[in-house]
Amino acid sequence: MPETSPSLQEIQDKLGPKVLEISQFRGDDIVVLDPMDLRESFRILKEDSRLRFDFLSDITAVDYWKKKEPRFELVYQLLCLQSGKRLRVRVPVSEENAAIESLTPLWRGANFLEREIWDLFGIKFIDHPDLRRILLFDEFKGHPLRKDYPINQQQHRVPERKVEGTFVDERSHNKLLRLKKTLGSKD
Amino acid sequence: MSVPETRDGANLPTEIMELQMGPSHPATHGTIKFNLKLEGEKVLDCDVEVGYLHRGFAKSCENVTWTQVIPYTDRLNYASPLINNVGYALAVEKLIGVETPPRCQYIRVIVSELSRIFDHLTCCGMCCSELGAITVGFYMIEAREMITRIVEALTGARLTVTYVRVGGVKHDLPVDFAERVERTFKIIRKLLEDCDGLLSRNRIFIDRMSNIGVISRETAISYSLTGPILRATGVNYDVRKTNPYLVYDQLDFTVPLGTKGDNYDRFVCRIQEIEQSMKIVEQALKNLPVGPVWIEDPRFVLPEKEKVYNSIEGLMHHFKIIMEGIKVPPGETYFAVEGGNGELGFYLVSDGAGRPYRVRVRPPCFLAMGAFHEMIKGYMIADIVPTFGMVNMIGGECDR
Numbered sequence: 037m038p039e040t041s042p043s044l045q046e047i048q049d050k051l052g053p054k055v056l057e058i059s060q061f062r063g064d065d066i067v068v069l070d071p072m073d074l075r076e077s078f079r080i081l082k083e084d085s086r087l088r089f090d091f092l093s094d095i096t097a098v099d100y101w102k103k104k105e106p107r108f109e110l111v112y113q114l115l116c117l118q119s120g121k122r123l124r125v126r127v128p129v130s131e132e133n134a135a136i137e138s139l140t141p142l143w144r145g146a147n148f149l150e151r152e153i154w155d156l157f158g159i160k161f162i163d164h165p166d167l168r169r170i171l172l173f174d175e176f177k178g179h180p181l182r183k184d185y186p187i188n189q190q191q192h193r194v195p196e197r198k199v200e201g202t203f204v205d206e207r208s209h210n211k212l213l214r215l216k217k218t219l220g221s222k223d
Numbered sequence: 224m225s226v227p228e229t230r231d232g233a234n235l236p237t238e239i240m241e242l243q244m245g246p247s248h249p250a251t252h253g254t255i256k257f258n259l260k261l262e263g264e265k266v267l268d269c270d271v272e273v274g275y276l277h278r279g280f281a282k283s284c285e286n287v288t289w290t291q292v293i294p295y296t297d298r299l300n301y302a303s304p305l306i307n308n309v310g311y312a313l314a315v316e317k318l319i320g321v322e323t324p325p326r327c328q329y330i331r332v333i334v335s336e337l338s339r340i341f342d343h344l345t346c347c348g349m350c351c352s353e354l355g356a357i358t359v360g361f362y363m364i365e366a367r368e369m370i371t372r373i374v375e376a377l378t379g380a381r382l383t384v385t386y387v388r389v390g391g392v393k394h395d396l397p398v399d400f401a402e403r404v405e406r407t408f409k410i411i412r413k414l415l416e417d418c419d420g421l422l423s424r425n426r427i428f429i430d431r432m433s434n435i436g437v438i439s440r441e442t443a444i445s446y447s448l449t450g451p452i453l454r455a456t457g458v459n460y461d462v463r464k465t466n467p468y469l470v471y472d473q474l475d476f477t478v479p480l481g482t483k484g485d486n487y488d489r490f491v492c493r494i495q496e497i498e499q500s501m502k503i504v505e506q507a508l509k510n511l512p513v514g515p516v517w518i519e520d521p522r523f524v525l526p527e528k529e530k531v532y533n534s535i536e537g538l539m540h541h542f543k544i545i546m547e548g549i550k551v552p553p554g555e556t557y558f559a560v561e562g563g564n565g566e567l568g569f570y571l572v573s574d575g576a577g578r579p580y581r582v583r584v585r586p587p588c589f590l591a592m593g594a595f596h597e598m599i600k601g602y603m604i605a606d607i608v609p610t611f612g613m614v615n616m617i618g619g620e621c622d623r
Contacts, residue, residue: 113557171274180282
């Protein structure tokens, strides 16, 4: 491990045993955190008067299928708005129990980011207010950014959804029925 | 069912109406759907559905070489493709651990700022024309067209530019570039002055923009908003200033800030940023150093054609780069640039092979759409149009 910067040392002191590893790469500060009590660790990172990583830049995940154990790793990019200091937090998540505490109570912007990770990686977030798919449609099978999802995988066709309370224009509807009758269509 | 009281005391029964606005609606340039809950014309709640333009950017990137990702980045934020190019190239260079020569850095600054002007002109012009100020829309599109011509002269393409490479830029600036830019900026300044005359005392425009779509400073930070939306609330966060990259720390420019965080502040921030960007381009062109625009490293840069045809080493390097892709050392990095809409970050993971292991884009307008319900709650349904216009959602970037 290369020599650590003062802020990394401070994080190590504040979070204690929650820190699994600290390192630096290409000038980036990286902390690997224990997934247990994750929100509490982030609360310290956010609210501690010396650290003040008050801005959540990004959350994403990486799938290290057959490369690393545990399989997934969540990656949080934090920023201190005052000093412009950045911190990358990596959290390992195993495949069998792919669930982790949501950060939405701390940063509301985490809502969309976590929904995206659920959608594309299939990692669940505990206490998330609204964990639905976001980029893909509800009927989508699988999670496409997992490495075992083939790039040429096709999805089944989705039948037309009946939306409750949808406005139907009677005239065009009747016209359609008449047309179908004249053309002899079955449905 | 709630029963609001009218002005003369009579109770009118109203029902909460659910309305789906989009995904194909003239005001939602870009396919996006709003599931609205309305009480009369007032928006009670808004659930934003994104993803109609999802085309698997990240998955595609994992299956091509590092260089082949660059054309994909053009199609992220198609209002500022050059910034995406620059951001991606800088992220890969950070992962490799190289720095490009000064002339290349200056050129990258110039193209980024030209792109920013393009982006802001599109955003502001479209928003104005949606509010009925068609003239302003045309003026700004005219100004934008001139930027497009410069970009075309430089890169050969109007929109899908693919100009920046890992380790340099495609080629040097054309001979008459500086004069062209100078001429264009003169016209753009005149056009913006005209727009200012048409808008800044225009009652209709101000009534529809001012105090609409307000978001507080704390909420904006909590929702991870960046760019003009965050700066309109008064938070001084611009990646070019807080984490300077390229040569931004050597250039003199200010970051325009708003106070209220409403649509009008966002608009003014953008218009003032256009002026600042023009200032940056002028300074960069004045200080443009002489020298190469590529790093000298055959592992990452294609050799000149002369060498390819006349020497065995040149041919081998060419073959290796084309067939296997450049080899990026294993590791991971995050690099953010200031895009048109805010912090545009690239998180890259390499396993040492010729292809990226993971490419993640931090899309600023995806996060802005996550906060859209906060901006529109309590306002009228007609206010969605300017608010959405000022968020500047770009489908290609939001949905990737």
